[in-house]
Amino acid sequence: MTLSTNARSTAPAPAGDRWTPALWGLLFVLAGNMLIDALEVSVSLVALPSIGGDLGLPAAQLQWVVSGFAAGFGPLLLFGGRVVAILGRRPVYLAALVVFAAASLVSALAQGPELLVATRFVKGFCAALTAPTGLAIILSAFPEGPARSRAVSVYSLFGACGFATGLLVSGLLTEAGWRWTFAFPAPVALLLFLAGLRLVPADDPGRAKPRRYDLAGAVSLTATTLLLVYALTSGPLDGWDHPRTIGAFALAALSALAHVRVERTAREPLLRLELLRHPALVRSALGAAALNGSYLGLLLLSTLHLQQRAGLGPLQTGLAFLPASAPLVLSALFSGRMAARFGTGRLIAAGAGAALLGALLYPGDAPADLRYATDVLPTMLLFGAAFVLAFAAFHLQATTAVPAGRQAEASGLYQTAVQLGAALATALTAALYTEFGHRPALLLVTAVALAGLLVALPGLRRAH
Template identity: 70%
Template sequence: MTLSTPTRPDRADARWTIALWGLLFVLAGNMLIDALEVSVALVALPSVGDDLGLATVELQWLVSGFACGFGGLLLFGGRLVAIRGRRPVYLAALLVFAAASLAGALSDNAALLVATRFVKGFCAALTAPTGLAIIAATFAEGPARRRALSVYSLFGACGFSAGLLLSGALTELSWRWTFAFPAPVALALFAAALRLIPRDVPDDRAPRRYDAAGAATLTGATLLLLAALTTGAQRGWGAPLTVGAFVLAALLAAVFVRIELTSPEPLLRLDLLRHGPLLRSALGAGALNGSYLGLLLVATLQLQQRAGYSPWLTGLAFLPAAAPLALTALYSGRLVARFGPPRLIAAGAAAAPLGYALYPLGGSELSYTRQVLPTMLLLGAAFVLAFTAFHVQATSCVASADQAAAGGLYQTFVQLGAAVMTALCGALYPSGQRPVLYLITAVGLLGLVVALRGLVPGRAAHTAAR
């Protein structure tokens, strides 16, 4: 049977053709490999460190580098798609993603490996929002689009869990297979996308300025901050190189704000930060995602280097934290509709720091069932309760015309929160596990404080009214 270019289903033609399903699975499949990129790196960290002779403070770049490329360039990626069109950008990103995966797997140089992670993060910044835009353009609003978004979200939620299992299995052979296996997958998706993604014409109403200066200063400030944290752990917090990196990061951040305030077509609309629910969602989700990945970074090193777990057992050990979100993804919208975002966010934000507080502070002898599993289960509950609620609260508080911009701002905070927290945890880890866990718990509690502000009657009513 020949596949034709997908046609937009509407009320008159509710049938889903093979081509339409094919397009949806291409988009969802790419969302899956974007989501698993973080978990595959986490499980493989000790093996990479042993092979390349990298310290913990350097290893964290494999996680924070990807998150920095994703979060720092997410807004720029959306602008690039608006100007150049969905199809060419999406296809190019898949090819670059495949090339970066292969280059990273073959690399014996830490700097090159980190650079490929950053490039893959940028590719995810291009494909993640573009996939949603293609769904919005191809599937008519109503049951067809809701079904498509459900499948897309389900694949994304499953990606982290799939990455844990795949990385655990492949790292047993070599960490290089862990970094290489996305390459053929991305190429297969490219071959299908070349046939299935419809051609599009850029919207004449879209911004015409790339705002490359804004993208460069935001990403540069984040990279310099991460570099300062790394240098501080290695050379001392008062070393000239450390202080200089912090100062340059602050200067670039100030320049970024100045550019966005004066640009006629800014990447980041700072006026959106005046919406309380959006700001609370961005800060709360950044704290949850960052503290979560920080905890998994610590747990990976502890379980493999101190408790003798294999990569496969480590991946299995993390599943109780990741799998619940995948299992409940199709029902999360109903949960939000019934209880409302503020309540679910507060419950999730309370579960996370409780889990951090229960995690063992050190030692090589530990019982997984008594000491590690309760933390993983509480983290799984936190994401089930708060993950969808954060996004709904972030986008529902603004006008429909501003929801895409609000979603981009929200996702930027989520990714940059992960980048900064993993860098901080990597910098503190040489001082002992206890200081890192204190930091992770403190950030989790900060997220809880932010969430509780949303339960104030006036604020909650304002969110519901929106």
């Protein structure tokens, strides 16, 4: 195994468990990028009330800041993998870092919601290019055995740290101005790019690669997602019976049908629909979408509650959310052992149950005289427990449900579902909050968590 230290030269792979400085550098470039990808959602969540106040946006439009990133990430994840396979890991990875940095600066300077949301979508697509590619580079650059296992653990740990880091960074920076929360990833991404120029290895020139991008499949899935989010945004603002709202729902349905047709007839589809014949994979995708959707829907609702109703500042809000994300950081290195000890089906069901209980315990009347220890902390701890129990188990169940040669494709489908759950749940939560208030939006979050539990229960009858 070799590692490129610049575009053309190579450095020897480590012997046994010994790592070269170049391998350490490569790992921290990849893991650092994974961290800034993971924190993109949390940095925007805490800043939402400040953004809304500055740009004059209601919650139904404000949610685009969150769902825009998810809509660029999820629907384009499989397409991003295809782009990387055709053009090569190194050039695509490095280009995505530069575009990510540029989009961060533009979003910080945006004077209106349209440009801000557009840059969030672009950054989501950059994450769709780099997040899975980083892991693929690790698997090719690090020799099988302890070195690779340790590298994957570090990479996963940085990903788990990203959301919690974003809460703290956003809380601090939003106190000075929400635009700083969008600007600060730019210099980080540029530093990673400069290091990556020397450390990211070139692809094997003899590798097999697909011939077609399946652009129609990518466009139709992305259009379906954006149209659904737009329809959910239009409902409370224009009316659910407004031609614009009805038309968006109709176009979304047509786009979804077009996507299915394209994938069934394409010579090299992004997604082979026969994967959906594996029940465990489908349960993992739907269950993870429900968990992520209910979690982000609750945090969106809680952000508005804590800052607009209870009077907390951005930093206090970020700290209030830490119990929902920090436990995953602390347990990330032990998730594989937990799955081996208890089984993925049991962990997923327990996690789904914890999320549902957390949603049920959150106050439905949005009190102004908030008592954090009794009104908010139990919910945050339960959602934190849900992710500790189920997050890694979902992915393991999804990838082990299919033959070995199709695990990468199954992982892409699973990750797509996770991001789609985030985009649609936050959009619908914001729509209900705008039109009907806190309690109906919380009921939706609870219903999504309940759906996740119902999806998880059949897994208790099967061993994985």
